[in-house]
Amino acid sequence: MLYLGIDLGTTYSLVAHMNDHGQPTLFPDYHNANEFRTPSVVHIGDEGCFVGSALEEMLEDEPELSQARFFKLAMGEPEGVYRDHRQRHWWPQSLSALVLKKILNDVEAFAHDEVAGALITVPANFNDAQRKATREAAQLAGLNRVKLLDEPVAAATFYGYNRKGAEQTLFVYDLGGGTFDATVLQVGDDGLYALATEGSNQHGGMRVDQFIMDFILDEYHRQHGVRPSDETTLMTLRRFAHDTKLTLVKPGKTKVAKTLVLAGKTLDFVLTRDLFHQMIDTFVDETLAVCTRCLKAAGLEWSFIDTILLTGGSSLLPLVPEKISRASGRPKDQLVCRQPHQAVAYGAAILAAQQFTGGGGAKKLQSICAYDLGIRVRGADGQPAVKVLVNKNTPVPAAESTTFYTNRADQARLIIEAVQQRETDQGQEESSLGFFAFTIDNPRAKYPVEIKLAYDLEGCVVITACDPETGRQMQQEMDKDSQAMDRELLEQQSWINGLVINQ
Ligand SMILES: Nc1ncnc2c1ncn2[C@@H]1O[C@H](COP(=O)(O)OP(=O)(O)OP(=O)(O)O)[C@@H](O)[C@H]1O
Ligand SMILES: [Mg+2]
Structure with a gap:
């Protein structure tokens, strides 16, 4: 049985597994066995679909070929980001699905086992829509048993792999191609505990x-x-x-x-x-401001951090260690940068083997949520406000409930709007998860409805409602937008099934 760790990156995607010697190992590109990562780039044209290095090579001679890139940054936005030769509009999750399919073809070519499960990594600061889009990408690619994992947790796992010793506090600075995560974790022999995370999708x-x-x-x-x-x-x-x-x-x-x-x-x-x-000075300073916020959220200062881990390809920019060294008061040679391109995929492979088999030796893994989760209500001043139920940086899974009352005796449904939010240097960032309608079977005035907002283990939001008197769950109505989205995804699934990815 094969358990995969997949780093589905903005610029490069990698896939790894644990080999027979218990070492994390990358799968090579089908075409070029010396290449261990797939550029996350897609072209669909008359000659079919091309993904990764094969396409990069074609682009050298034919730069005018249409191409989709950086679609990870658009994950969660239900709209086309690439138009193919037949004028079909592809959503980011469908393009990600093609990258996943290409990677799975590579795996199939080199492994003799069947894929029994995969951990796909996402930036810690991915919100609900971005995480769900990643799950959809996996589904569209035909991957069945999939779990999501935060990238800094994967990188920290690789760092802690084979390392015995005292508990320590780890700071992960992860600057990739499109995203930035700063995360504080506690690492011990028994497991890995995230304490705080901050990030930006504008830095990469x-x-x-x-x-x-x-x-x-x-x-x-x-x-x-x-x-x-x-x-x-x-x-x-x-x-x-x-x-x-x-x-x-x-x-x-x-x-x-x-x-x-x-x-x-x-x-x-x-x-x-x-x-x-000079050009990137402010940019790197901005990532350090995110680090400061992360330390503050964890209630720590740089001096409390035992190890600073740099990961993601862009942490190789010389200004990065220079500025972190200055900010943290730590010499540059004490900053740890271990295989920054591969660390996430390796860590995911180590955890995939543990998590899916659930065998002995599986360590505890404690992730946290990167956003406050709440419901939009009318504030005391009559203005819309968000009633936060689960605070950012709470260990997941986490759930909190609140009770609302209907206004009218004949009110047959209760509609709420769920919201994720966080504070950034640019101010409050907010994203709506949409409106959720629950059916009330026996309406009466001031009917109580208990709404439960939860983060699951993978940081995705689950919303349920129940009658607090009977404990009975209420039916959730599917709104027109979600129905339209489901139809759209089904159609894109048929496009994907009809394509052959050229190897
Ligand atoms: N030596 C280097 N110095 C600076 N930048 C580099 C270096 N090597 C690679 N990069 C940059 O690192 C980025 C790719 O890093 P990585 O593969 O970690 O990102 P990713 O996983 O695709 O993105 P993300 O994690 O944001 O989704 C690219 O922007 C690349 O230009
Ligand atoms: Mg990455």
């Missing part, structure tokens, strides 16, 4: 690439008086900006000087490492 390597793109576009404008805006040119420029970044972070590199041909015109440009660092 993609933003860093964007700074370089903007710099080049400004330079282009200065030299030619125009700013190219067509899709193909911008995609080419993005790839170039990405390569420039990877060159500039190499030890000893002080500048990149190149002549580019963009939209039919040549452009000479020089970017020094110093200037690059």
Whole structure:
């Protein structure tokens, strides 16, 4: 039986399992056995569907091919983010499903066992809609037994793997391609306990690439008086900006000087490492502000942290350890950066083996929720307000109830709006989970309805209502929006089933 750990990343996706020697191991790309990660990029055209490295290679020669990227950042938004050759609009979870299917094809090619379960990692700061979209992606890909796992928990597991010793407090700084998580965890021989988490979906390597793109576009404008805006040119420029970044972070590199041909015109440009660092200075400071908030939420200071773990590809930006070292008062060589690209997938594989088999030695795993969970009500001043039932950073699973009363004797349903929220440096961030309607069988005035809001083990929200007098659960009505969404997903499932992913 095969249990997989899948890091479904914004830029790269990886899949690992525990090998016969009890070591976490990555599966290679079917096409290229030296490649152990799949770029999260999809193309659907007349020749079929292409995913990952095969597509990246095609794009070198045919940059005008349509492509979907960074769709992880749009997870939870029920709308098309990519239009294929038949003008079909693909949702982010369907595109993620294609990445998962490609990865599963790789697994099938190299493993002789059947997949019996998979842990898929998500950023700790993914909200309910983003988590549910990830579950839907798994379902669309035909993966049956799936659990979600927070990325920093996976990275911390890999760090703690094979490590015996005293309890310690761990700070995980996880800066990936599209998202950033800061998490404080307690690690011990008996398990792993998350204490606080904060994050941002606006901070990742993609933003860093964007700074370089903007710099080049400004330079282009200065030299030619125009700013190219067509899709193909911008995609080419993005790839170039990405390569420039990877060159500039190499030890000893002080500048990149190149002549580019963009939209039919040549452009000479020089970017020094110093200037690059100036461009991203505020960006890195912002991630540190998130760290400060996370420490505060855990009631700790840097001095209480035993180990600072850096993970995610973008934590390799030299400014990151530099600034963390300064903020934490810890020398750079004491910051731990162990296989930052693979740590999440490895940790997920270790936990998949433990969690699905449930055998002896399974350690306790305590995750927390990254958002307050509540119900929109009318505040004392008559203005809408959120009555928070489960506070952010509460260990999950967690559930709290509150009782509402109907207004009229003939009121046959009670409708509530559930909300997730959190405080960020930009102010209060709020997302509605939608309206939930419950049917009342025997209406009467001031009928009590107990609403229970819960986070399950994977940080997804479950909402139920019951009659507190009889304890009987009330029927939830499906609203038009969810019905339309279900229909849409069914249709996309048929598109996926009708596609062959070219290997
Ligand atoms: N040496 C490096 N220096 C700076 N950035 C790097 C380096 N190597 C990779 N990156 C960047 O790291 C990012 C990819 O990291 P990673 O694979 O951890 O992200 P991901 O898992 O795809 O994203 P996320 O976790 O946000 O969903 C890319 O933006 C890439 O450009
Ligand atoms: Mg990642």
